[in-house]
Each structure stands twice: as structure tokens, then as C-alpha cells.
Amino acid sequence: xxxxxxxxKCQGHGRCYAxxxxxxxxxxxxxxHELHDGVVPPGREEQARLAAANxxxxxxxxxEDA
Amino acid sequence: xxxxxxxxxxxxWATDFDHADPAWAADPYPIWEDLRxxxxxxxxxxxxxxxxxxxxxxxxxxxxxTDTFTSRSVVVSNNRPxxxxxxxxxxxxxxxxxFHHGARxxxxxxxxxxxxxxxxxxxxxxxxxxxxxxxxxxxxxxxVEYAQHIPVRVIAHMLGFPEEDGDVFxxxxxxxxEGVDLPPEExxxxxxxxxxxxxxxxxxxxxxxxxxxxxxxxxxxMEGQPLSPEHVRGSIVLLLIAGIDTTWSAIGASLWHLAxxxxxxxxxxxxxxxxxxxxxxxxxxFAPVTMARLVKDDVEWQGCPMKQDEWVLLPFPSANRDPExxxxxxxxxxxxxxxxxxxxxxxxxxxxxxxxxxxxLRVALEEWLARHPVFELADPDAVTWSHGQVRxxxxxxxRVA
Numbered sequence: 406x407x408x409x410x411x412x413x414k415c416q417g418h419g420r421c422y423a424x425x426x427x428x429x430x431x432x433x434x435x436x437x438h439e440l441h442d443g444v445v446p447p448g449r450e451e452q453a454r455l456a457a458a459n460x461x462x463x464x465x466x467x468x469e470d471a
Numbered sequence: 472x473x474x475x476x477x478x479x480x481x482x483x484w485a486t487d488f489d490h491a492d493p494a495w496a497a498d499p500y501p502i503w504e505d506l507r508x509x510x511x512x513x514x515x516x517x518x519x520x521x522x523x524x525x526x527x528x529x530x531x532x533x534x535x536x537t538d539t540f541t542s543r544s545v546v547v548s549n550n551r552p553x554x555x556x557x558x559x560x561x562x563x564x565x566x567x568x569x570f571h572h573g574a575r576x577x578x579x580x581x582x583x584x585x586x587x588x589x590x591x592x593x594x595x596x597x598x599x600x601x602x603x604x605x606x607x608x609x610x611x612x613x614x615v616e617y618a619q620h621i622p623v624r625v626i627a628h629m630l631g632f633p634e635e636d637g638d639v640f641x642x643x644x645x646x647x648x649e650g651v652d653l654p655p656e657e658x659x660x661x662x663x664x665x666x667x668x669x670x671x672x673x674x675x676x677x678x679x680x681x682x683x684x685x686x687x688x689x690x691x692x693m694e695g696q697p698l699s700p701e702h703v704r705g706s707i708v709l710l711l712i713a714g715i716d717t718t719w720s721a722i723g724a725s726l727w728h729l730a731x732x733x734x735x736x737x738x739x740x741x742x743x744x745x746x747x748x749x750x751x752x753x754x755x756x757f758a759p760v761t762m763a764r765l766v767k768d769d770v771e772w773q774g775c776p777m778k779q780d781e782w783v784l785l786p787f788p789s790a791n792r793d794p795e796x797x798x799x800x801x802x803x804x805x806x807x808x809x810x811x812x813x814x815x816x817x818x819x820x821x822x823x824x825x826x827x828x829x830x831x832l833r834v835a836l837e838e839w840l841a842r843h844p845v846f847e848l849a850d851p852d853a854v855t856w857s858h859g860q861v862r863x864x865x866x867x868x869x870r871v872a
Contacts, residue, residue, distance in 0.1 A: 416821040419584060419829075424747070434579040435826060458809040459751070461817055 406445040407468040410437045414464035421465050425452035427466050429465075437464075485510040489517050490547065490761065490784060491652050496858035500801070503789035512775050517549050520674035520781035522766075525789045527796035527813070529773065533764060533783055534817040539763035539772060540783055541567050542820060545696060547763045547782045548651035550658060554701060561709040564820060566685055571819060573693045578706065578823050581629070581684055587826045588867075590625060592833055597624050598838035610849050612869035613730075613839070614723045621835050622718035626710060631683030632672055636721060639668065644716045647708075649859045668702055681824070684710065710824075718828045720863020721814075722835045727864050728753060728803060729840075730848045735805045738846045743837070748834055749805045755812035756803045758788040761860040787813045788862070845872040 408428055410421070417435035421428070427449050429437045445453045455464040481492050484502050489495065495502060500527050506525040524530050533540055543559045544551065559565025563574035580586060601620055606612045611723040623637040632640075646661035653661070676685045688703045698706075731734040738747055762785040766777045777783075793813045794800040815822035822828065848854065848867035857865050 408732050416818065417579070417825075418752075418815060418821055419826055422584070433583055433585075434576060455808065459811060461811045461813055461815075463811070465815045 406453055406470055407443045408439050408445055408456065409440055409443050409466040409468070411464045411466060412436070414462045416462050417465075418461050420459040420461070421456035424459055425449070425456040429456060430453055435444050443468075485513045486515065487848045488513055488515045488516070488523055489520075490521075490523075490860065491649075491783050491858050495858045496862065499786075499862070500792060503786060503792060504801070507789070512773060517771055518549055518782055519546055519551070519560050520778060522775060522777060522781060522783045523525065523716075523786065524783070525786060525793075527790040527793040529789040530772070530785055530787065531813065531817050533785055534762075534813075534820070537568055537819065538718075539767060539770055541767050542571075543567070543765055545763045546648060546651060547784060548657050548658065551765075551780060554705070558699075558702060559705070561705040561712075563706075563823070564709050564713065565705065568819070574702070574706070575819075575823065577688075577693065577698075578690050578710075581687070582824050582827050584826050587830050590613040590629075590827070591830055591834060593628065594621065594625055595838060597621055598835055602838060602842045609872075610870055612866055613726045613869045614719070614864045616711060617839070618722035618726065618835065618864075618867070619716075619719045619833055621722060622715050622828075625831060626714040628664060628777075629714075630672075630707065630710060631676060631681055631685050632711075640711060640715060643668070644712055645653070647712050648716060648861050649857060651859055655737040665708065666704070669707055673703070673707075696720070713822075714824050714827070716857065716863065717759050717822075718831050720857065720861055721754060721757070721828065721832050723864040723867050724757035724759065724862075725750075725832065725836055726839060726846075726869070727848070727854065727867055728757065729836075730846055730867075730869055731851070732803065733847075735803065736804060736840075736844075736846075739836075740840055743840075745806055746833060747836065748807060748810070750829065750836065751810045751812065752803055754789045754805045754814040754832070755797070755810055757863075758791050758812065758814035759861050759863050760814070760816070760822075761786040761788065761862075762820070763860065784860070785816075787816060843869075846870060 415436050421437050422431050457467045481487055481489050503525050511526045511529055515521045541556045542565050543556045554560045557567040557570035563571050566574050601617050623640055624634050627634045643665045668815050680686045691698050764783045766781045768779050770777050792800045817826040846869045849870040854864055855866045
């Protein structure tokens, strides 16, 4: 599974890095960026889903493995 | 609600609504529910013309459409603002692109998660002091004695304003946000008092620079130019006004809900780790802030014939209760895991202080519950709510064990 923050949509609500601190981080402006090139480490899939399910701007994109 | 100069009582909310009406202040949710079903974008001739989208879809469409709508003023009143776009009266909330971007970026680092984390211990101390000051009384007012003080003290500290001036700040908040239906002359006088107070603080900071947001703004630059005095004052007004009654309302409304919902209160006490989700659900269900825009030019928008300089209210709390966007939208689901609520707005004007507000709300609830795990409404009829675009309890008598 991979995650990606759509930088055009992200407005820095900060839900993803609060709910999934292993997968996202904040920059100095509060905008979110994915960690580890967006690769979700094993066992962190639930964090990834939570992040996507709580982004008001629909800026967190999940890519499930085929 | 003493300063409501109500001309008439609203009879049809679809064609004559007034967001300063006592019925809206007391309980706006049935009004929005009715409108979402029969008239998703309502109109009123009051305030020189106001539109009211009520569905999540329509509210977000306005919030994202910065070409059709200007943020030049975000508080609906009988006045139109004097300072034109793209800066507006209180940048960046009142600013349009492209000016907005730079004005916002100046403020964001002071409200980043890291910067806010550094304020947590101080905030926790404030909360404990307030709880301590209530002593052993079994009836306390959680709005007057607790919620209203927390954000005031934090923002006063950040701006470098006297922390004992809380009453003065709350007076300004009332003037700006609740005095919307006053005659223009009276509203103007209120703004002059605010301006005079700010001038004193700004002069003091110019003479004695220190490590706070006021000194920062006075020395800040955008594109190599210092900020105009109007920009500095406007941003300070924004931080002072927007940082206070919003969070005060969120803390109060959350305690109000927990006071009347023992199951949620008991669960939150037993499972403190639930706070992350509980807080967001309380923000969704009782979002305090309704924003506003002005129509830039005559336009037909989603079938509505909008005229230049008509207001558009953005009731994020109504969007948050839209059953098309949320399951069980009208219920508080204290452990809701999927929650894309819009309490802090949507699009480029997302609340600059949302990280700070969340920290204050979390700490205020944690400290309250640690001190008073058992509490209930002392008198449900004695609870009063602010009127206007920021809604929260202004008196909240609670019986504590």
C-alpha cells in the first residue's frame, strides 16, 4: 500500500499527520507530506486508511496493492 | 442577547432568514435541516441581501470558488467593509488570491504543530488555575468561569498583550461578531475603540520590541516590502478576534454535550485514548463558525441570481450535519472514525489557528474531566448561546460532584 498527499488540495488541516504520524509529517506551514516516499510499512495500513478517511480536502490518496 | 435590535421575527427561513435571530441562536439545526430538504440555497433581503447555502456540496462549492466570491469581509452586517480586495480588513482571512497566499504564509509557522506544542504546558497550567479557582463549589459556570478564559490567555500571550485585558478582548469580540445588526454609526464607534486599543499596544511594541507575534508582524515583509500599517492591524485584529470566541465556543459546546450525555462522558473518562476521535466528532456536531463571502459581480450561481456585493453565509456547521456527507449526521457518534468535517473551513481559508484550537480544546477537556469526571447541566433552561456567526454557550451552569 502507498499513500500520497495531493499538494494542490492539501490545506494543512493536519488530520493525516495527527492520525498517522508514521506515514505523514508537517512542514513549517502545517502542510502535510508523506514519509518514506509514501510506502506504507507493514502493520500501518489502518493508519493510512484513517488518514484518508479524515482529510476534509480529500487530499490523501491511497493506493492499495493490486 | 441584549444588543439584538430585532426588527421582526423571521417567519420563513427560506426567504427571510436572519442569522442574528434569537431562534437561530437557540437552535439552528432544525432550520438548516429544513432548508437542506426544501431550499438548499436560501435568500434573505436583510443586510442588503444574503444567500445561505446549507448542504455540504453547496457550502464547499462556495468555499472553493474564489473567482466568484470575495473574502473582502467575512462578517455579515449592515456595513460593507472600507478596505478593498485583495487585502481586505483583516488579512489573510479577508484576502483574495494572490495577496492571500503571502499574507497567510507569514502567519502559518506561528501556528504549526511544533509551535503549538510549545504552548501546551502553559495552556494546561491556565486550565488548572481556573479549575482551582472554582474551589469546592458544586455549581459552576463552565462558560463564564472556564471556557471563555482559556483562548484569551493563550492569544494574549502570543500577541504580547496584557493577559489581564481578557474582559477588554471579549468586549471587542462581542462588538465585532455580535454587534452586526447595530446601526452603522454605533458599529463604527465600536471599531474605533478597538483601533485605539491596538494603537496603544502597537506603539508599546515599537518602543519595546519583544519575542511575540505583534513584534514579528511589525518587522515582517512581503515580497521585500514591509507590511502596511493596515495589514499589521488587520492581522492582529484577526488573531485577537478569531482566536477567542471560536475556541471558547468549542470548549463550551463540548462540555454542554458531555453534561447532557452521560454515556459519552463516562466513555471518555474510561477511555482517554478516545479523545482524538471524540474531539473531532464534537467539532463536527457543534462547529462554532459560520463564515461569509461577498458576491464579486452579478452572477447566476447554481440557478441563483446573485447580485454584486450580496453576502453569502457559509454555515460549516450545517455542512457538517448533511446526511449526504455523513452517516448518522444528526447524532454525536463519539468514536466516529471517518470524519471529514469542515469545522475549520475548506479550501484556501482553512483556519490558520486550527492546530492551536485543537490543542486548547483537547487540553481544556482533559483537565476538566480529570477534575470533574461527573457533571451535569444544573439547569438546562439557563444555558444561553451567542448569536451571529460564531455559536457557543455563553452561560453554562453545571453541577459537579
